[in-house]
Amino acid sequence: xxxxxxxxxxxxxxxxxSRPRYVVxxxxxxxxxxxxxxxxxxxxxxxxxxxxxxxxxxxxxxxYEAHVPLDSITIIEAxxxxxxxxxxxxxxxxxxxxxxxxxxxxxQRKRKVCDINDARTLANAYIHGDxxxxxxxxxxxxxxxRDIMFxxxxxxxxxTRTSNRIWSICCRHGFDFDIKAGVxxxxxxxxxxxxLNVSGFIKDRLEMLACDYDYYTKRRGELERQIAEIVVxxxxxxxxxxxxxxxxxxxxxxxxxxxxxxRFGTASKLAAYGGFAMIGNTSGEEEEKSRSKGGTxxxxxxxxxxxxxxxxxxxxxxxxxxCKGMKLGKWGTRLVFRGKHKxxxxxxxxxxxxxxxxxxxxxxxxxxxxxxxxxxRKMKRFFSELGAARMKELGYGSASDFADKQAExxxxxxxxxxxxxxxxxxx
Numbered sequence: 001x002x003x004x005x006x007x008x009x010x011x012x013x014x015x016x017x018s019r020p021r022y023v024v025x026x027x028x029x030x031x032x033x034x035x036x037x038x039x040x041x042x043x044x045x046x047x048x049x050x051x052x053x054x055x056x057x058x059x060x061x062x063x064y065e066a067h068v069p070l071d072s073i074t075i076i077e078a079x080x081x082x083x084x085x086x087x088x089x090x091x092x093x094x095x096x097x098x099x100x101x102x103x104x105x106x107x108q109r110k111r112k113v114c115d116i117n118d119a120r121t122l123a124n125a126y127i128h129g130d131x132x133x134x135x136x137x138x139x140x141x142x143x144x145x146r147d148i149m150f151x152x153x154x155x156x157x158x159x160t161r162t163s164n165r166i167w168s169i170c171c172r173h174g175f176d177f178d179i180k181a182g183v184x185x186x187x188x189x190x191x192x193x194x195x196l197n198v199s200g201f202i203k204d205r206l207e208m209l210a211c212d213y214d215y216y217t218k219r220r221g222e223l224e225r226q227i228a229e230i231v232v233x234x235x236x237x238x239x240x241x242x243x244x245x246x247x248x249x250x251x252x253x254x255x256x257x258x259x260x261x262x263r264f265g266t267a268s269k270l271a272a273y274g275g276f277a278m279i280g281n282t283s284g285e286e287e288e289k290s291r292s293k294g295g296t297x298x299x300x301x302x303x304x305x306x307x308x309x310x311x312x313x314x315x316x317x318x319x320x321x322x323c324k325g326m327k328l329g330k331w332g333t334r335l336v337f338r339g340k341h342k343x344x345x346x347x348x349x350x351x352x353x354x355x356x357x358x359x360x361x362x363x364x365x366x367x368x369x370x371x372x373x374x375x376x377r378k379m380k381r382f383f384s385e386l387g388a389a390r391m392k393e394l395g396y397g398s399a400s401d402f403a404d405k406q407a408e409x410x411x412x413x414x415x416x417x418x419x420x421x422x423x424x425x426x427x
Contacts, residue, residue: 020095022049022072025123027115028079031057034115037068040127053116060085061092068094075122075131077101083137098135099126136263145230145256152223152249153307159216166209173202186214227252228385232394238406239360241382242375243353244323245315248382254357257308261361270358275309276300276351300347312354316346319353326371328352365413372411379403 021041027034037050050067068074074089074096076082082098089096099122125131138146166189169175175196189210193203231237231248240251264270271277278300300309316332320342323329328349335345383391383399396402 020071020073022069023123023126024068024072024074025119025121025126026074026076026085027118027122028057028076028081028085029115030081032115033057033060033085034119035063036116036119036123037072038120038123038127040123043127043129046124046127048120051116051119057081057085060088064089064092064094070094073097073126075099075126077118077122078135082135083143086137087140098137099131099133100135138259142256142259145252148223148226148230149253149256149307152220152227155216155220155223159213159220162209162213162216166206166213169202169206169209186210186217189213224249225386228382232382232386232391235409236361238379239410240357241378242360242366242371242410243315243356244326244328244371244374245318245349245353246357247378248385250311250315253307253311254354255361257305258357258361261358264358267355267358271351271354273304273308274312274351274354275302275304275306276312276347276354277303308354309350312350313343313347314350315353316349317342319349320346323374326374366410369411369414369416372407375410376403376407379406 019040021039023038023040023046025036025038033052033055035050035052035055036048038046039049040046052063052067055063070093072094074094076085076096076098078098078100086096086098163185166185175192175198189206192198193206198206228248231241231252234255237248237251237255240246240254241248246254258264258270258273261270264273319326319329320332320336324333331352332345332349335348336342340348380399380403383396383402388398391399391402396405
């Protein structure tokens with residue numbers, strides 16, 4: 001990217017900081033784009049400079065080099081390929097930013113829905129100062145991480161759906177048998193077909209579902225291996241694994257989704273992005289009365305990233321079930337003892353874990369060595385996931401060696417606890 005496109009842009013910032021002369025509105029679709037170029041020298045009387053209502057997406061670079069001045073900014077409405085278009089324009093030296101559709105929703109007229117009109121609306125909204133903030137877009141490296149995360153999520157989802165279909169068929173036809181879980185499930189289904197002499201369409205259906213389940217299970221295992229390879233070479237992802245209940249899948253997904261924690265001003269903003277924001281619809285004395293009775297009890301607003309929320313709610317359940325001796329586990333257990341439903345308590349623990357993740361991704365120092373032994377045990381388990389041969393290629397001789405080196409990165413700045421002195425026996 002050349003120097004001219006960097007003027008007025010702060011690293012990591014999502015806010016508009018400069019006003020180029022020309023503003024380009026772009027309404028994007030999978031193959032065709034509507035482009036409208038405006039001269040915004042006079043903000044209250046902009047003039048149309050150039051338009052193309054049907055630009056092929058493969059001709060964007062040629063069109064910009066021929067018709068769009070360098071002293072310009074392109075405003076793209078957030079869509080599936082908006083990040084790709086922004087990267088294409090950045091590559092050839094043109095500044096581009098993505099905006100949310102609701103940023104200009106009040107300026108769109110439903111009776112005149114047209115791509116070129118939408119492009120004009122985008123350009124004029126920026127010229128008039130109605131767009132205050134841009135949408136953050138991931139880097140190419142983290143875009144690939146997200147694709148891997150989505151592929152893993154889809155493999156898990158399809159494997160679960162296929163398993164449920166198998167169980168439904170078996171229940172309807174009275175096939176009473178013990179179906180094993182995991183990679184042995186497909187083979188147990190085939191064995192059941194042979195033992196019970198299942199025939200006809202049901203046999204074909206079960207064999208087909210067994211093949212599907214076998215495929216999705218293997219695909220899930222391949223993706224888990226790929227994710228583990230990425231995590232073991234990322235200090236940021238390994239650092240997230242110090243959180244109780246957060247293993248390498250959750251650490252990878254968190255870093256892939258967030259990338260740069262500095263774009264969230266506070267930990268609560270990251271929690272809201274992760275789906276842990278409560279509905280704020282109180283009126284009058286309602287909130288004061290509910291607080292006097294022990295809390296508002298409001299549900300979550302349903303916004304944010306559901307995948308991140310799911311992972312951290314599962315982590316909350318793990319803490320409540322398996323980490324009761326840790327400080328966070330004790331806190332969550334007290335919520336349950338006070339009458340809070342266990343699912344709500346797990347959600348509260350998950351929110352705390354996500355706020356801790358915000359501090360870890362920012363590089364804040366670990367306060368104490370309380371969880372060091374727990375972290376080392378988790379690292380030894382992760383060592384076995386990749387195998388001794390692969391870890392030896394990465395320079396780690398044993399599981400203890402790997403755990404000690406990773407713990408030194410996180411807890412090395414802290415003073416080691418002194419061993420208690422042995423008391424002298426009385427004569």
